[in-house]
Amino acid sequence: MSKKLLLIYFVTFVVAACSILYELLLANSISLIAGSTVVWYSVTIGVYLGAMGVGAFYKDKIFADTELSQKLFNIEVILSILGGMVAALVSLSYSLSVYFISLYWGQMAIAFFFFMGITLVFAVGFLSGIELPLLMEIGNDLNKGKRRISNRILGADYFGSLAGAVLFPIVLVPNLSSYQIGFIVALANVVMALVVLLSLARKKNNTSSRKIIGLIVLFVLVFGLFRSWQIEQFFAKKYYYYLDAGESFGAIFSKMKDYPDIERIRSPYQQIDIMEPVEFGPSDFLVGSYFNYESNNDIIDERMVFLNGDWQFATYVERVYHEYFAHVPMGVSENVPKKVLVLGGGDGMLIRELLKYSEIGEIVHVELDGKMIELAKQHPILSTANKNSLHNEKVDTIVDDAFRYVKRTEREFDAIYIDFPVPADYNISKVYSREFYFFVEDCLADDGFLVMYAPGVGSFSDFNEEGKVIPNEELSPWFQYYHTLKSAGFQTIVPYLSLLEVDNPNAWEVAGELVDIQEAEVNKGKPIEEINGLTEEERWGRIEKMVRAHVLSLAESFIIARKDEVHVFGVHEHDVETIIGPKRIHLAFDVPFTKDEEVNWRYVNSIMKPTLPHFSVWRIRFPYKIN
C-alpha cells in the first residue's frame, strides 16, 4: 500500500474524530447552559446527521473550481476556526441572550440562544458532510486504475467517529475545560489540513498563501490554548456577575477585572463552581438576625457553590436549609435513629447537623462525585463550614452511584436522608424515580423514616390574608413526588417547608433599618420640603413585606416518608429543642397539601417514563433564582 494512501486513511480518521468531537462539545456546552442533557444530546446528533447529508449534497457547489486537495484544505481550515471557537460562541450567545432578557424579550431571547446553538451544530455538520466525499474522491484518484477504496475511507471515518465519541466523555470532559477541548481538537484538525496541503497538492499549483493561512490559524489556536484559563474566567464571570455588572451591552465584552475569580473544579460528573458573592440584598442581611451565633467561629467566609451552573448553597444561608433538613424529622420521631444512610450531600453540611446527635452511632454516606468529597474535606472554607464533618470517625463515606448502592446493599437503616440536586435533567430524575424509592424502601427499617429534599414543592407558595403560607400545587412538582413515593410503597408522606417565623423581633429590627436606608436612598439630594416621610403604618407595611419575602425566599421543601401509617406528627423532646424550636417545627408542617388516596399513575416518575423535570426544556439557566 502506498504511503499516500496510508496518509489518507490517517487524515480521514483524525478529521472524523475532530468532527464528532466538535459536535459533542457543542452538545455539552449547550446542555451546560440549557440543562436537559438528554434532549440536547439527541437533538445535536439529529441535526449533525441531517447537516452532514446537506453538506454531502452541496459538496460540488462549494469551492467548485478549486483542486480537490486544496478544497479539502479550505474546508478543514474553516472547520478548525469554527471548531476552536464553538465553546466560546455558545458562551457568547448565552451572554447575549441574557442581555436580551434584560430588555424584556423573554421567549425570543431563549429562542435566540437555541437558534445560535443549533446553527453551530448545523455548520459543523455541513462542513463535515463535505469532507468525507472529498476524501473518497482524493483517495480514488490516488489509486487510479486499481480498485475503489471509498469503502476503506468510509471505514477510517467511522473508526475516527468512534474514537472521538469514546475519548470525549472518558478523557476530555473530566480533565479539560470546553475551551481547551475546542482548541486542542482544532489544532489536530488544522495540522491535518496542512498535512493534506503539503503531501497531496500538486506541485504546479501555488499553495504558499494557503500555507501561510494554515500557519496563522495554527498559531492563533496555540495562543488560545495558552489563554484558555483566561477565556474560561471571562465567561464564568459573565455567568455569575453579569446581572450585578449592570446588564449593559458593554458589560458583555468587558473583562470584569474588579470581580473575584471563580474557583472551578471539574469531575467526570459535573463542574463545581465556588464563587464569592459581591453584593448582598436585604435577604442576605436579614438571615443573620434569625440565628444566635454562639461565637465568631460560626460566621465564616461567604461563598456560593454551583453544580453545572445550578445554585447549590451559600455558606451564609445554608444553615436554614440543613437545620430544617436534619432536625425536623428527628423532632417528630419517637426515637433518634442509630444507623443513618445519607445519599448525596457531598458538601458534608447535612452530616455536620446529624453529628449533633450523640445517639447516632453510624452514618453511611454515599456520594457519586469523589471530587466533591475531596473538596468538602480539604477546601479551607468548605471544610470550616461543615466543621470537618466528613473526617468524623462515625462517618463512612462511599463514592458510588446512590441508585446502584441502594439496589445492591443488604443493610438496613433507621433513617435515610436524601440530598440530591434539583431534578432539572433526566439523568438526575433517575434518583427521584419510583424504581429508586423502591430500593430505598427496601433498606429502610420498618419503623424508620426517609427524608428527602423535594426541590420546588415550596416554589410559587405565598402568604394568604391570614398570614398562612399556601402552596401552589399545580405549578410545583408536589403531585409528582407524592404519587411516585406512594407507588413505591410508602404509606405516610408528609411535606414540610423550612419556614422561618415572620414575627421575629430581630428580623423586624434589621428590616426596619433596611427600609430606612432605602428611604434615605430615594430621598437623597431632594430638598427637604419635597420629602414625604413614610407614615408609621406604611413603614410597618414595608417591613412586613420585606420579612415575608425573605421567609419565602428561604423556604426550601422536604418530604418525610414512612412505610407505616402515622397520622399524628407530634414534637418529641430530643436535642432538637435547642437546635430548632417546636415553634419552627409547627410552622414547617403548617402548609396545606393535597394527599390523594389512590396512586395516580399519570404523575409517577419512572426511569422508563419520566415525569420530572415537570417544566419545559425550553429554558436557559440562571445562576440565581429570579423571583
Place this chain on the structure above:
Amino acid sequence: MKKLIPLYIVTFVVAFCSLMYELILGQTLSAFLGNTVLRYSVTIGLYMMAMGFGAMFAEGKFTEKSKESFMKIELALTVFGGFVVVIFFYLSYWIGAEVLFSFIVHSLIIVIGVLTGFEIPLLIEMMKDSSSKAEVQVLGVDYLGAFVASLVFAFLFYPKLGLVSAAFITGIFNALAGLLVFFKVKAKNDKRITMRKIAYFQGALVLILLFFLLNSDTINKCLIESYLNK
C-alpha cells in the same frame, strides 16, 4: 417521480426508526447504568461505526436481490428494535453481572447499526432504475428522517410515551415500511414466494406490536415489577 414517492417514504421511516432505536438504547443504558454523557457518546460512536460496516458489507453483497434483502432487514430490525426494551429488561433480570449486561446491550447497538447500514445501499439500488440522482436523494431523505427522530424522541416519545411504548411504535413504523416496499416497489430478480412469507411475518409482527402497544401500561408495570423484585 410518482413511482419514487413510496421509496422516499420508506427511506424517511427507516432512518427515523434506526435513530429512534439507538436513542432508546442510549437512554435505557443511561437509565440502568448511569452517566448519561458517556452512554450517549458511546452509543453515537458505535452506531456510526456499525452503520459504516453495514454499508461497506452490503455493497455488492446482496444488492442483486435488493427488494428481498431489504424486506429481510426490515424484519430483523422490527424484531430487534421493537422489542428492544423488553429484551433489555429480561437481560437485566437474567444477567446480574453488569459487565455482561452492558456487553450484550452494546452488541445490540451494533446489530441495529449494521442492519441500518445495509438499508442505504439497498434503497439506492432500488431507486437507481427510476432516478439518476438516487444516491444523493436517498442520503438527503435518510438524514432528514434521523433529524426528525431526534426531535420526536427528546420532546415526545421519551417524556410522553415512555421507552417501552416508544419502542413498540417505532417497531410498527418499521414493519409498515417493510410492507410498503412489498406492495409498492417493483422488483427484478427477487423470489416472489420468499417475499410473501416475509410479508406474512411482518404483518403478524405489526399485529403483535399493536397488541403490545395497546397494553403497554400493563407490560410496563410487569417489566418494572420484575426488575424491582429481583
